[in-house]
Amino acid sequence: MADDRSSPDGVDLEQMLDLSTPWCLRVAATLRIPEHITAGHTDIGALATAAECDPDALYAVLGHLVSRGVFTEDSPGRFSCNRAAGGLAEAHRFIDLDGIGGRMAHTWGTLLDYVRTGQPSYEKVFGRPFWEDLAAHPRIAADFDALMGPVGHGVPDYDIELSGGWEAVRTVVDVGGGTGALLATLLRRHPRARGVLVDLPGTVARAAETMKEAGVAGRVTAEGQSFFDPLPAGADLYVLKSVLNDWPDEPTVAILRRCAEAARPDGRIAVLGGVAADDTPRSLGIDMLVAGGKTSTLTQFTELARRAGVDIVAAGPQSSGRYVVECRPVKGKDES
Numbered sequence: 001m002a003d004d005r006s007s008p009d010g011v012d013l014e015q016m017l018d019l020s021t022p023w024c025l026r027v028a029a030t031l032r033i034p035e036h037i038t039a040g041h042t043d044i045g046a047l048a049t050a051a052e053c054d055p056d057a058l059y060a061v062l063g064h065l066v067s068r069g070v071f072t073e074d075s076p077g078r079f080s081c082n083r084a085a086g087g088l089a090e091a092h093r094f095i096d097l098d099g100i101g102g103r104m105a106h107t108w109g110t111l112l113d114y115v116r117t118g119q120p121s122y123e124k125v126f127g128r129p130f131w132e133d134l135a136a137h138p139r140i141a142a143d144f145d146a147l148m149g150p151v152g153h154g155v156p157d158y159d160i161e162l163s164g165g166w167e168a169v170r171t172v173v174d175v176g177g178g179t180g181a182l183l184a185t186l187l188r189r190h191p192r193a194r195g196v197l198v199d200l201p202g203t204v205a206r207a208a209e210t211m212k213e214a215g216v217a218g219r220v221t222a223e224g225q226s227f228f229d230p231l232p233a234g235a236d237l238y239v240l241k242s243v244l245n246d247w248p249d250e251p252t253v254a255i256l257r258r259c260a261e262a263a264r265p266d267g268r269i270a271v272l273g274g275v276a277a278d279d280t281p282r283s284l285g286i287d288m289l290v291a292g293g294k295t296s297t298l299t300q301f302t303e304l305a306r307r308a309g310v311d312i313v314a315a316g317p318q319s320s321g322r323y324v325v326e327c328r329p330v331k332g333k334d335e336s
């Protein structure tokens with residue numbers, strides 16, 4: 001290899017192959033090293049005692065991170081935090097290897113298996129399928145919900161543009177709506193609408209704060225249930241945001257069918273996430289590895305929608321930049 005490693009095409013393969021830095025960052029965050037340093041345990045011995053770990057191993061990890069600009073070593077074996085170390089403390093909740101960060105990090109280790117088989121290997125590593133694993137670990141589930149919600153992904157600040165407008169929308173059901181951040185935003189934008197948040201019981205139980213903060217708590221009810229069971233019927237709009245991308249084809253058809261049953265005869269279904277324009281470049285997401293999820297092309301989705309008994313009314317990127325597919329139940333069809 002030439003001495004000058006900068007490549008003419010700007011692709012630094014060596015840097016991309018490095019696994020030490022991502023793992024050292026996660027280990028330091030999991031051990032709460034920034035917080036221990038801030039609390040005054042700056043010497044490697046005191047730091048290892050506070051973090052309950054081996055001093056030599058910790059020293060090696062911190063030495064590596066210092067060489068990457070995270071933490072400073074002010075004198076041999078004595079550390080302080082810098083901006084990046086502060087960022088590590090802030091990210092703790094989502095990169096903690098004992099929490100949701102560990103679930104995500106170790107899931108990437110199943111990629112080869114996933115590519116060989118096309119099936120997720122999450123259960124082989126963690127003993128249960130992803131959603132059951134979260135249900136069995138409420139703290140990790142709460143961190144997952146927070147990651148999906150305003151703390152992790154921010155407060156949604158966009159609308160869903162409907163072909164017939166929002167005038168006639170009196171009730172909107174957010175199916176798999178997490179802790180309700182998008183529903184709260186939609187209700188703020190459309191003050192005459194009421195909302196129903198549908199998600200698993202543990203998740204909807206964590207939604208109250210979001211609704212209260214958005215000032216819409218009086219217009220929302222929450223249903224802790226599976227979206228594979230019958231959904232609250234008769235609403236004008238059913239929203240599926242970042243839901244269908246978590247599931248393979250058969251469950252996707254089942255969820256859409258539940259929406260169609262509930263929306264009949266005149267309701268609409270808006271899908272955000274899980275469908276992309278036919279010419280969108282393929283990409284890899286952790287939703288594929290954790291749960292076998294899939295993002296369909298519009299052509300593929302059209303066939304899934306047909307099987308679920310829904311027609312596509314409109315599809316395309318909206319002013320929010322999001323690709324939205326609007327569907328309606330097939331007229332006069334009780335079931336496909």
Ligand SMILES: C[S@@+](CC[C@H](N)C(=O)[O-])C[C@H]1O[C@@H](n2cnc3c(N)ncnc32)[C@H](O)[C@@H]1O
Nearest residue numbers: 131148176177178199200203225226227241242
């Ligand atoms: C990727 S999150 C998206 C949450 C939210 N729509 C958003 O965009 O932030 C997927 C959601 O599906 C929910 N979910 C998974 N399985 C479910 C089921 N069987 N019934 C209802 N909700 C489910 C999860 O709890 C989670 O909130």
